[in-house]
Amino acid sequence: MLYHLALVGFGNVGRAFARLLQRKEAELNARYDLQIRVTGIATGRHGMAIDPDGLDMNEALHLVETGQSLNALSRFPLTDIVDFLYSVPADVLFENTPVNHENGEPAASFLRIGLERGMHVITANKGPVVHAYHDLTALAKRQGRKFYFESAVMDGAPIFSLFRQALPAIQIHSFRGILNSTTNLILGRMEQGESFEQAVAYAQTIGLAETDPSADVDGWDAAIKVAALTTVLMNVPLKPQQVERQGIREITSDQIAAALRQGKRWKLVCTAQREGSGVRARVAPEMVAPDSPLYSVNGSSSIVEFHTDVLPGLAIVEGNPSPETTAYGLLADLINAVCLGAKDEL
Amino acid sequence: MLYHLALVGFGNVGRAFARLLQRKEAELNARYDLQIRVTGIATGRHGMAIDPDGLDMNEALHLVETGQSLNALSRFPLTDIVDFLYSVPADVLFENTPVNHENGEPAASFLRIGLERGMHVITANKGPVVHAYHDLTALAKRQGRKFYFESAVMDGAPIFSLFRQALPAIQIHSFRGILNSTTNLILGRMEQGESFEQAVAYAQTIGLAETDPSADVDGWDAAIKVAALTTVLMNVPLKPQQVERQGIREITSDQIAAALRQGKRWKLVCTAQREGSGVRARVAPEMVAPDSPLYSVNGSSSIVEFHTDVLPGLAIVEGNPSPETTAYGLLADLINAVCLGAKDEL
Numbered sequence: 001m002l003y004h005l006a007l008v009g010f011g012n013v014g015r016a017f018a019r020l021l022q023r024k025e026a027e028l029n030a031r032y033d034l035q036i037r038v039t040g041i042a043t044g045r046h047g048m049a050i051d052p053d054g055l056d057m058n059e060a061l062h063l064v065e066t067g068q069s070l071n072a073l074s075r076f077p078l079t080d081i082v083d084f085l086y087s088v089p090a091d092v093l094f095e096n097t098p099v100n101h102e103n104g105e106p107a108a109s110f111l112r113i114g115l116e117r118g119m120h121v122i123t124a125n126k127g128p129v130v131h132a133y134h135d136l137t138a139l140a141k142r143q144g145r146k147f148y149f150e151s152a153v154m155d156g157a158p159i160f161s162l163f164r165q166a167l168p169a170i171q172i173h174s175f176r177g178i179l180n181s182t183t184n185l186i187l188g189r190m191e192q193g194e195s196f197e198q199a200v201a202y203a204q205t206i207g208l209a210e211t212d213p214s215a216d217v218d219g220w221d222a223a224i225k226v227a228a229l230t231t232v233l234m235n236v237p238l239k240p241q242q243v244e245r246q247g248i249r250e251i252t253s254d255q256i257a258a259a260l261r262q263g264k265r266w267k268l269v270c271t272a273q274r275e276g277s278g279v280r281a282r283v284a285p286e287m288v289a290p291d292s293p294l295y296s297v298n299g300s301s302s303i304v305e306f307h308t309d310v311l312p313g314l315a316i317v318e319g320n321p322s323p324e325t326t327a328y329g330l331l332a333d334l335i336n337a338v339c340l341g342a343k344d345e346l
Numbered sequence: 347m348l349y350h351l352a353l354v355g356f357g358n359v360g361r362a363f364a365r366l367l368q369r370k371e372a373e374l375n376a377r378y379d380l381q382i383r384v385t386g387i388a389t390g391r392h393g394m395a396i397d398p399d400g401l402d403m404n405e406a407l408h409l410v411e412t413g414q415s416l417n418a419l420s421r422f423p424l425t426d427i428v429d430f431l432y433s434v435p436a437d438v439l440f441e442n443t444p445v446n447h448e449n450g451e452p453a454a455s456f457l458r459i460g461l462e463r464g465m466h467v468i469t470a471n472k473g474p475v476v477h478a479y480h481d482l483t484a485l486a487k488r489q490g491r492k493f494y495f496e497s498a499v500m501d502g503a504p505i506f507s508l509f510r511q512a513l514p515a516i517q518i519h520s521f522r523g524i525l526n527s528t529t530n531l532i533l534g535r536m537e538q539g540e541s542f543e544q545a546v547a548y549a550q551t552i553g554l555a556e557t558d559p560s561a562d563v564d565g566w567d568a569a570i571k572v573a574a575l576t577t578v579l580m581n582v583p584l585k586p587q588q589v590e591r592q593g594i595r596e597i598t599s600d601q602i603a604a605a606l607r608q609g610k611r612w613k614l615v616c617t618a619q620r621e622g623s624g625v626r627a628r629v630a631p632e633m634v635a636p637d638s639p640l641y642s643v644n645g646s647s648s649i650v651e652f653h654t655d656v657l658p659g660l661a662i663v664e665g666n667p668s669p670e671t672t673a674y675g676l677l678a679d680l681i682n683a684v685c686l687g688a689k690d691e692l
Binding site: 031161164167324331 | 670
């Protein structure tokens, strides 16, 4: 089966996804009878293009990576992403624009248009998951389409999809984990003697931290991930503002060294626990000992451990993610949406 | 939908499964429109019974747990498990007899009969997975039925099902883990000062180790689990005899103490690594440091870490399993077989 894809957002993740589709082309064809054509790409700063016969992806990658505009590839003049969404001839929309912690826009609106036009919609963006999960899921159901977002938490590690089929009839009591890579890396660099400022600067040079690192170091990214997990997996909608939140700015080099002397490490720990009909959720630095599964989760790796009614402890650990890891989550969503035909039973 | 189940084997796991079905009855009905009736139970030492209208499960549990025979509940005289399999009116067969590391029998034959009679077949038994995976999978496909065995490795933690839908289009290069609970518990007790013999005796009193502990301490149980994972997930059939195998008998209390002084722990580590078209697989004791994810996996917990073409490291950790954990794996298989209707893409 041939599917036409539209990509909104063509940054590190979008381009890694395009490359992964190229690398996996033969495997997808042989194993899933799946053929892919990208018919549209829209970006914030590098223009946009639609070609119903399929865009030349090598050309598109080259243009964006050399700072040029995609407009030269388009069969139609385009200037607006909403116009793009209403005109692109596609079966599946991939939305990978920057996250908006406040209200999930404009990503949520882009996804809504995609679903209204009958596309499956797939995103790595936490914003619409936290701010529009129930609306978008209901709309997807009415349209007979899928709204998947595996890459929104822990890159390509299977978290949401795990609970779709592999873990049916399960009730999550609580979870605990390390969900923000940047702070985990910063704390690790500080263990090796760097100051907070040096460690932040390093995280910026490798592209992990933003110019303004506050979304990471103040715990917003971790809080929105906690909110996404409680909203989707525990059926308790939470906004990131409802997560108790303490970042890592106040962890001093002295505290890091004192922990090391005790054989321990500081981690930015996420927790969520059912309380009555709600969930108490928290992001805060904690010292962890070697007997904790969190102790060995270093660098940009992450972990989440679920406590459930049927499995006392089930942890998923993702080691050394990269943009390709996130891209794999998008691919897994695509294959599940169009090939595996599973019923969703969340 | 009403489904009729037949249970062959009614030991700790079979009975925990029966209790889990009772506990989850309302949830299965509400969430999956799934109603369950057990129409047959066959045991090695407590007789067997068939009732097409459904057996009284409280009565069956009571009889077996007080050392009585199930025969009193049967609507037909029965003495032979093969006769039972050919007469029980059921949609799904659960096979939970003791594992046979040599050839997987008679479990593999029981499953074959079940599939030939048009039942889905579900087992927690590693024997038929290792010794008859390809035959039984092909037979299941011809019959339009499922052969599922999530509980065969790491109890109810999702391993096989993870690769059915959540991780499509992935190639496993290698894996590494702790797959045998008994030896992990024994090594932990030895760290606390017990001798090997004392630790084995303790594992026997809590029902974890057999009277003859050799299947665990000599590494056979770990080896058959490694063989099951390579056979199913890496598509390289291995018999447990082909796994390099070294048990824990030669680990002395002195070695345990020396490791502790270095801040390390002995673990019985399973590894498998592709080499050409094959896999090199190994079970052997190793000292692990706190920076290894294996270090914090203690007691009867287990872990497996996969290295793949798209995710550099993905680990699944199961904490504190019990017979109910294994029973949950059987339930997850049941729901996947009869409700979720997913295509299998291994």
